[in-house]
Every structure is written in C-alpha cells, then in structure tokens.
Amino acid sequence: EAPLLKRRLSEGGKMGVFWFALGSPALVELAISCGGDAVVLDMQHGLFDRRDLEAAVGCVPPSIPCLVRIEDDSAAAVSRALDAGAEGVLVPMVETSTQAAAAAAACHFPPKGNRSGGGVRPLADFGAYRRAADEAITVGVMIETARGVANAGEIAAAPNVDFVFIGSGDLALSLGSDGAALEEALRTVLEACVAADKPCGVFTVNAEEASRRAGQGFSITVAANDLSAVMAAFEASYRTFKTG
Numbered sequence: 001e002a003p004l005l006k007r008r009l010s011e012g013g014k015m016g017v018f019w020f021a022l023g024s025p026a027l028v029e030l031a032i033s034c035g036g037d038a039v040v041l042d043m044q045h046g047l048f049d050r051r052d053l054e055a056a057v058g059c060v061p062p063s064i065p066c067l068v069r070i071e072d073d074s075a076a077a078v079s080r081a082l083d084a085g086a087e088g089v090l091v092p093m094v095e096t097s098t099q100a101a102a103a104a105a106a107c108h109f110p111p112k113g114n115r116s117g118g119g120v121r122p123l124a125d126f127g128a129y130r131r132a133a134d135e136a137i138t139v140g141v142m143i144e145t146a147r148g149v150a151n152a153g154e155i156a157a158a159p160n161v162d163f164v165f166i167g168s169g170d171l172a173l174s175l176g177s178d179g180a181a182l183e184e185a186l187r188t189v190l191e192a193c194v195a196a197d198k199p200c201g202v203f204t205v206n207a208e209e210a211s212r213r214a215g216q217g218f219s220i221t222v223a224a225n226d227l228s229a230v231m232a233a234f235e236a237s238y239r240t241f242k243t244g
C-alpha cells in the first residue's frame with residue numbers, strides 16, 4: 001500500500017490543508033482536532049525553530065500527512081524537516097528543473113538521492129525508517145515567480161518531484177499583479193502539471209478561495225491558516241463585546 005500522502009494525491013481527492021506559521025505545537029494539536037486533510041508547518045516565513053518543529057511534527061497523528069515548507073532549497077533545510085519525521089517538504093522559490101531535481105535528490109537516501117542519515121525519530125529504528133522513507137517521502141516544489149511559471153512544464157516533470165504547489169502571494173509580487181495576469185499564470189502552471197501527470201496545489205488565503213480553487217482542479221489548497229484564524233477569532237469576539 002502506498003504511503004499516506006502519495007495515496008491521497010493519487011486518488012485525486014481535493015485536500016484542504018491547515019497551514020501553520022505561528023510556531024506553536026499546541027496550536028497545531030488543537031487545530032487538527034477540528035479536521036484538516038494535511039498539515040503544513042512553515043519554516044520559511046513562520047516562527048518555528050528546530051525544537052518547535054520536532055514538537056509540532058510529534059503532535060500530528062499518523063493518519064494526517066505532515067509537510068514542512070522548508071527555509072530554502074538547501075540539503076540542510078531538507079534534513080531538518082525530514083529528520084523531524086515530516087512526510088514531505090514544500091521547497092520554496094523553485095525556478096528550474098535542475099533546482100527541483102537537486103532538492104528532490106536531497107530528500108532521498110542513496111542510491112535514489114543523496115540525503116544524509118540521522119535525526120532523533122529516524123534513528124529510533126533507522127532500518128525500518130530507511131526502508132519506508134524513499135517511498136513515503138513526498139516532494140512538493142513551489143512555483144512562485146514568473147521564471148518558475150515559464151519553466152513549469154520541466155519543473156513538474158523533474159525526477160522525483162511528486163507535486164507542484166503555487167505560492168500565489170509571491171507569484172503576485174513577481175508578476176506585479178493579483179488580477180488577470182495571476183489567473184493566467186495559475187492556469188499555465190495547472191495545465192503544465194496536468195500534462196506532466198502531477199498534482200498541482202495553490203496557496204489560498206481563506207476557505208472560500210480554497211474550495212473555489214479545488215473546483216478549478218487544484219489538488220491541494222489551504223483551507224485555514226493559524227494567523228488568519230486567530231486574528232478572525234479575536235476580532236469577532238471583541239466586536240461582539242463592543243456591540244453587546
């Protein structure tokens with residue numbers, strides 16, 4: 001049987017993930033008791049340090065895939081995430097197939113790749129971990145620049161890339177547009193992924209946008225993120241207090 005995240009992706013279901021930036025393992029544990037098809041822990045822009053990350057990954061039950069959006073495309077960033085026990089990574093700012101293939105190679109042990117063995121959770125039973133890892137570890141590469149969009153076909157088809165995830169916020173910055181040009185770029189990347197037979201996800205800012213994007217064919221969207229959820233709850237409560 002295929003590992004969890006790969007199985008979900010291959011079944012073609014639409015995943016609404018919970019995205020965490022605030023760096024709180026407790027918040028991860030509370031939030032996923034409410035649902036969520038997968039968890040993303042953001043090490044690029046979020047507040048997780050290495051110990052928070054280890055604790056947060058430990059809060060995610062085996063029935064929920066846990067991904068880490070890593071700091072950059074380095075082998076060191078890949079190691080930190082996978083050694084903590086994450087099932088997969090999201091690699092930010094990928095612009096070429098060479099970069100995508102190198103990041104994917106860093107996620108797999110030799111001979112499939114060049115990942116270094118270690119980490120507290122893996123070393124608890126390294127033989128078993130190593131046997132499962134190369135099949136289980138799932139590599140998502142983020143397209144979030146105009147250059148990445150131009151190279152979307154070759155990035156999606158790069159060896160050991162399992163899915164593409166569009167960073168819609170950075171892509172809007174790169175294109176200088178959050179309107180028609182962004183929509184066209186999203187379509188271009190989605191079509192390139194369909195042609196390469198790879199799932200395509202997109203960062204979304206709220207649940208309405210997430211389900212709309214799922215309806216357009218995106219496999220992974222962000223159903224909720226901790227920053228917006230906490231802000232919305234505080235705002236609503238204080239409004240209720242003020243208005244009685």
Ligand code: 3PY
Pocket residue numbers: 144166167168169170171203
């Ligand atoms: C983006 O939208 O640019 C992301 O990286 C998601 O946070």
Ligand code: MG
Pocket residue numbers: 092144167169170
């Ligand atoms: Mg980004």
